[in-house]
Amino acid sequence: MFTREDPRTERLHALPIFSACSRKELEIVGGMADEVRLREGTILTQQGEPGHECFVLLEGGAEVKIGRRVVAHIGPGEIVGEMALLESESRTATVVTTTATRVLVMTRPTFTAVLEKCPNLARRVMRTLARRLREVQSAA
Numbered sequence: 001m002f003t004r005e006d007p008r009t010e011r012l013h014a015l016p017i018f019s020a021c022s023r024k025e026l027e028i029v030g031g032m033a034d035e036v037r038l039r040e041g042t043i044l045t046q047q048g049e050p051g052h053e054c055f056v057l058l059e060g061g062a063e064v065k066i067g068r069r070v071v072a073h074i075g076p077g078e079i080v081g082e083m084a085l086l087e088s089e090s091r092t093a094t095v096v097t098t099t100a101t102r103v104l105v106m107t108r109p110t111f112t113a114v115l116e117k118c119p120n121l122a123r124r125v126m127r128t129l130a131r132r133l134r135e136v137q138s139a140a
Helices: 007-013 023-032 082-087 108-117 119-139
Strands: 034-038 043-045 053-059 062-066 069-074 094-097 101-107
Touching (some): 023 108, 023 119, 053 082, 053 108, 082 108, 108 119
Antiparallel strands (some): 043 094, 053 101, 062 069
């Protein structure tokens, strides 16, 4: 589907959150998001703090905690921090990398612009939020 001249676009397309995106959408995401390498133990989000960016894991893993309880382990293709950006509310969980990790980082303005320009990604983010809500409800 993609040519060898765009390896970043190919890598994004391989991740579940981006798999339904068009080539143009992937190029938009790749051009607007920053790619960052992080060490194990890096705090991505801190529960109760304001959110200014969201993260998509490209490589590595992270642990999601609510209070002191670990509620999930996440890996490549997962997005975190998006709820605080969508709601303009504080973070609902603390997310800490458990390995060396590579992430895409989007600030609130970038995330908003990407969702407006990439409807396939916007639908995938909504599905992710719905899945998480069902998981929380079934655990209660």
